[in-house]
Amino acid sequence: MDHLPQELQSYFTLALSVDGVVFGFDQEGLKILLINRGAEPFRGMWALPGDLVGPAEDLDIAAKRVLCELTGLGNVYLEQVRTFGRIDRHPLGRVLTVAYFSLIKIEDYQVQHSSWAADAGWFNIQKLPPLAFDHEEILNACLTRLRRRVRARPIGFELLPEKFTLSTLQHLYESILGTEMDKRNFRKKILAMDLLEPLDEAQNGVAHRPAKLFRFDKARYNQLVAEGFSFAL
């Protein structure tokens, strides 16, 4: 810091954190991963996973690091949402936070032991506990962003296993958007996009007619985009 002119030094006194809203999906619907804080402030409260950004740590890398420490997962969908900078948002000092959301396949998640979390767990998006800091505001911003994105980009698949049924996909959309959709219209629309590859495989062990399985064909999507296609649901 010695190389800085005197008059600039007082500006280099902020800290920055990243906070992540980790979305997952299962039979019960859309969920998010919360941690129970193991350290002050707000020890014992549920909060979004997050950590301070190191002085020489790239912002996106920090977000990936937090996610990986918490879930053991790398290489997942991760998107910056926005930065929250109210002066008094953190009791320890001037800490701004950059919010990210990520989409993971909930079945891939394994509990990890991270320094800042005494406990972690999935919460249904409908039944959330009170959150520490301004994390409810952050969560709302991320949820709003997810709802817009999921209709304009084929990112819903990031929440599903590789093979899935059309009904599961429809329930995914319904539970993210909070709406009900017509089965026939949904299938018509999504299949017409020609992004799903039907597999020669079906569910088994279910007490009803087994559904066919599909896979999202990412290469096909990229090709269509290059030809001017744009996803919309």
Next chain:
Amino acid sequence: MDHLPQELQSYFTLALSVDGVVFGFDQEGLKILLINRGAEPFRGMWALPGDLVGPAEDLDIAAKRVLCELTGLGNVYLEQVRTFGRIDRHPLGRVLTVAYFSLIKIEDYQVQHSSWAADAGWFNIQKLPPLAFDHEEILNACLTRLRRRVRARPIGFELLPEKFTLSTLQHLYESILGTEMDKRNFRKKILAMDLLEPLDEAQNGVAHRPAKLFRFDKARYNQLVAEGFSFAL
């Protein structure tokens, strides 16, 4: 800073700036306001207007301050876009920057003398000079955001004087989106939304049939939104 535990102090060594993409619109099309840097680094280069965020300054307030110092305007449309955090993006140290874009009525702009700008000027979005720092990347992010927003929210009016013609409005959209639109279809669509109040007034002094003037009815928009309407162009 004394109240911080030892192990946290090294995190409070970052600086944060805000950078703004100020959009304006006139007969020539969409423009942005650039400054010529009066200080190192990049002295003499064109750059986005921006400044460091004070240790006790709210983030949004900082963005408004920069905009006001530059243009003399307050109370304009201002939206946070995203935060750029590459480690080496600033030569003086670890400075992250939060990008904002704003929409102003170009005729309201008066040159101000601000400390960090030797000069300032409007540049056609098509003919920009090379920019300092990573400001080209920031600009692109803001432009992309503007293009999406302008189709989903009635914010284009922020760039126009209170009274405007339908042709001007159409040219505004065309120059933001980089497309051409059909005159009849455009008028049909925008008038069908019932957001524009036709005035008993027309252009004058033009060498052709004078166009009728309209005003954006914000109260009407708010009412329609409450009833479930959503703007789309």
Next chain:
DNA sequence: GCAAAAGTGTTAGTCATACACCCATGT
């Protein structure tokens, strides 16, 4: 055979697109 979810088409209405001529004004 019953419960449970899978799978499948048609119709009516709405919306988007394409397109060409007359009008009012200034010079």
Next chain:
DNA sequence: ACATGGGTGTATGACTAACACTTTTGC
């Protein structure tokens, strides 16, 4: 009278929304 942009309607195709019954499996 001419140049300039203002202003207007219709027809076609595409997409959206609404809607009910048969099929396949496990128990």
